[in-house]
Amino acid sequence: MKPLIVANWKCNPVSLAEAKQLFDLIEKGIENTEGAEVVICPPFSYLSIINNQLSFIKLGAQDCFWEEKGAYTGEISPPMLKNAGCQYVIIGHSERRKYFNETDEIINKKLKAAIKAGLSPIFCIGETETERKNDEMEKVLKNRLLNGLKDISQSDILNSQFSVAYEPVWAIGTGVACDFNDALGANLFIKKVLSELCDNSTVQQIRILYGGSVKSANAVDFIKKAKMDGLLVGGASLKPDEFIGIIKAVIG
Numbered sequence: 001m002k003p004l005i006v007a008n009w010k011c012n013p014v015s016l017a018e019a020k021q022l023f024d025l026i027e028k029g030i031e032n033t034e035g036a037e038v039v040i041c042p043p044f045s046y047l048s049i050i051n052n053q054l055s056f057i058k059l060g061a062q063d064c065f066w067e068e069k070g071a072y073t074g075e076i077s078p079p080m081l082k083n084a085g086c087q088y089v090i091i092g093h094s095e096r097r098k099y100f101n102e103t104d105e106i107i108n109k110k111l112k113a114a115i116k117a118g119l120s121p122i123f124c125i126g127e128t129e130t131e132r133k134n135d136e137m138e139k140v141l142k143n144r145l146l147n148g149l150k151d152i153s154q155s156d157i158l159n160s161q162f163s164v165a166y167e168p169v170w171a172i173g174t175g176v177a178c179d180f181n182d183a184l185g186a187n188l189f190i191k192k193v194l195s196e197l198c199d200n201s202t203v204q205q206i207r208i209l210y211g212g213s214v215k216s217a218n219a220v221d222f223i224k225k226a227k228m229d230g231l232l233v234g235g236a237s238l239k240p241d242e243f244i245g246i247i248k249a250v251i252g
């Protein structure tokens with residue numbers, strides 16, 4: 001499996017012109033991504049425009065609703081994302097939990113709806129600083145995984161090209177990335193929990209990504225030392241040189 005490098009633009013930039021410029025700079029800077037799968041997750045309103053410009057870069061969304069359609073003001077459904085050209089969708093990001101009160105139950109519904117629509121979910125889990133200090137990292141990761149994946153079959157996990165992003169909340173946007181050894185520990189623990197739900201060949205097909213203050217200087221170590229199958233990049237994905245640097249470092 002190629003490493004999966006995902007740009008999460010979050011609520012940026014504020015204009016379509018800036019979004020196009022950012023995309024163009026990234027695309028020109030990479031030229032080809034044979035050694036990695038690169039996905040850009042812009043805000044919803046830029047999806048279609050960026051879809052029209054896509055070449056080797058793939059498109060993802062930052063969230064989705066759990067129903068297909070209906071009277072749900074303000075929501076965007078998985079089939080809409082699929083029809084807008086998305087292949088991936090980030091689900092359960094800690095900012096969704098923090099600012100929009102998303103619970104494990106909501107995230108479970110979103111994961112099921114995304115899989116049903118044929119999207120590949122990038123399921124985010126991670127502990128807060130307090131949970132880490134209280135030595136609760138494993139407990140939190142296990143609960144998130146078991147609750148998030150409740151009643152999702154092994155074949156759905158396999159066929160959807162599901163990935164799990166380990167994103168320690170204290171490392172997101174802080175400039176303080178997780179220690180490589182700790183990230184390796186989290187990676188192995190996530191695989192251990194997944195092996196309670198799926199057989200080994202399926203677990204090997206689930207990519208485990210790291211996210212939280214990734215930059216060009218630390219990217220390759222998360223792949224090599226922490227044995228991650230990819231990266232979820234926030235702040236650095238808004239800086240073309242940094243994001244290009246991350247991809248180049250990973251593909252070598």
Ligand code: PGA
Nearest residue numbers: 172173212213233234235
């Ligand atoms: P960051 O964000 O790279 O800015 O820390 C990562 C994320 O939130 O996915």
